[in-house]
Amino acid sequence: MSTNTAYYIPHKATWPVIGTAGLMTMLAGFANYLNGSSIGPALMVIGLLIFVVMLVGWFTLQAKESESGMYNHEVGISYRHGMMWFIFSEIVFFAVFFGTLWYTRNLSVPWLGEGATKELLWPSFDATWPTNGPGKVGGDFESMGAWGLPFLNTLILLTSGVTCTWAHHGLLAKNRDQLIKGLIATVALGFLFVTFQAIEYHEAYTDMGLTLGSGVYGSTFFMLTGFHGFHVCVGAIILSVVLFRSTQGHFKPENHFAFEAAAWYWHFVDVVWLGLFVFVYLM
């Protein structure tokens, strides 16, 4: 096995167009489903399958190329740029929903409860948070407290950040056992987080009257925590792939971009959760 000194440039790529076709089919299916068309769900499943096949195929190819030493130092730098700016775009995406929460709580809800809006439209509206608005959209609900499952989930994610770093130290110290154990713990904590969140959502819907339709509180609560939960799932799946590759003897102390990228992503998900815990649950 040799390591190239030259920058590797592939000459043909079939996975990108396959992945695009899959994603487009999936979204076209979803749009059809929302419009009430009966072919929607079938298209979604077909698109998803194509997309998953693409992910497996493309990542297998990348892993093979990486392990056979085709990527030199510069290729690694390009990949790091790619991952870094991808995560930046994700941060911006979350910022939109945090911004929405901020604007709603600090500007638009108070405006609904003052001046002419209050006098002429909704004199009885009490503009306090949490609210489902003057129209009481979605009916009575209880807001989600911070100190039950959410706090437990905070501890779980923080711990998973530690186990992830512990695994990284194992990788750097050529301690394969520590690497694998650390990753198993991280993945398990990730899925535990998602399980607790599912329980939390179940309670909200069945016992608390809190749904996605519970006015702007329900909208912002489920949008923020829901997108975050989706990202935890994605991160845990990425880490599972890294775990599988670790058991196959992949990664070296000087060459383990996939591990690094997964770890960056995981820490990003972790930090977003801290923001959620403070702004959605605590405040």
Next chain:
Amino acid sequence: MSAVVDEHDHHADDHHDHGPEKGLLRWITTTNHKDIGTLYLLFALVMFFVGGSMAMVIRAELFEPGLQFVDPAFFNSMTTMHALVMVFGAVMPAFVGLANWQIPLMIGAADMALPRMNNMSFWMLVAGVLLLASTLFMEGGAPNGGWTLYPPLVLQPITVGKALPFAVFSVHLLGISSIMGAINIIATIFNMRAPAMKMMDMPLFVWTWLITAFLLIAVMPVFAGAVTMLLTDKFFHTSFFNAAGGGDPVLYQHIFWFFGHPEVYIMILPTFGVASTIIPVFARKPLFGYASMVWATASIAFLSFIVWAHHMFTVGMPVAGELYFMYATMIIAVPTGVKVFNWTATMWKGAMTFETPMLFSIAFVVLFTMGGFTGLMMAIAPADFQYHDTYFIVAHFHYTLVPASIFILMAAGYFWLPKWTGHMYNEKVGQLHFWLSAISVNILFFPQHFLGLAGMPRRIPDYAVQFADWNMISSIGGFIFGASQLLFLYIVIDTIRGGTGEKVSDEVWEDASKHGLEWTLPSPVPYHTWTIPPTSVPTEHVLDSH
């Protein structure tokens, strides 16, 4: 980076053929930056004519008062789709195409940093546009609530038909495409640049694209988030933009324009970059004020994030907000003015010649400046209450997009096509194309200033009779402009097929190799270039900064 390897090298029976694949599959699976650049540019050209046809429908309907050709809902679909197709299908992809072709050539890189992702960026663009275009054939027609997709209008049953979810997912795909393209450009510029080229040696086109790429990554997710909330408000009972549930439709406008204002600079900054590349070559002088151009570009990009609400002066903001956004917006005139003066100073006492790319560039400097001045007029909040949502704004942004972005894209085509194809375009037809375009674009858009100041609202299929004369003149200009662009189509095809038959030199333009690395390569440019990076780079364009 010392050298480059391609995957053929790993096979025993290696044939050192570095040419393209044969057949159609080449274009689907290609990872070559020149192939992908070509795909982007051709796709953009097709979309330019699709979006242009929609504009012709609009101008035909507005030729005289009354309802002539199309019903009002379809007219509204045309204004909405014309904007979306031109912004996301024509102008942005055309600049990404130029970036793909030119950035590696200009910085001495063998290819883009992430070639597979480069391929995916293009196909995601096609997928996004396909989803959007499919709405034209749906029950209820294409989106017709305006390209800004404002709620609550866009959520009304009569406005959405079946189009809304397709439009939303189209925006998601276009966003993914743009973000991947932008990441690739950043990685390429930082990581693939020839070691001999310092950041402050980079051609202005590379600088402007680097800054544009950051804008793209920072705002495309914002648009994606905004339309996602539209989708959940429509289909999943959320109340983000519904006051009864505690939400606020104005919030959508804030989010949209937080994306939308940087978005307009995404279309103009690369325009500045191309102009800064072309003008010095035909003025036979170094670019005046290279460093100030770089800093002006960065300043404009920064300011673009803090001025968004000047699109919403009449929405009912607190007065403090109106004042802040008014003054912040006016500050943008400073770095923009720096640029205009620099281009003018570059031409000052230059040994100028007026080939087609230079003609389009000079027209850009003059006409863009006018678009900038009308922008200043509208930045004045109290005055904007008169202009808002009238044809004045239509005239303003078309001056900044058509005789600016589109003219510079044309200029770029004339400037680099000989390099790419090895064939010279027909200069006579090129000049005819320029003069027809430059005259008709003013007949088309200048009267719209008068219409707007007189109070004609935008986005209407019919209007009061006092607006009839200027509308007819505007429409005549529009038809001439539209027809003139067929000349460009002819020239592009003709040049690819051999042009004048004259073999162009490596430099193409006199002394161009002093201005940019791409002119030191053979014409036509080989399929693979800079597999070994250049050891020295031309610095004519930066002389002035030292």
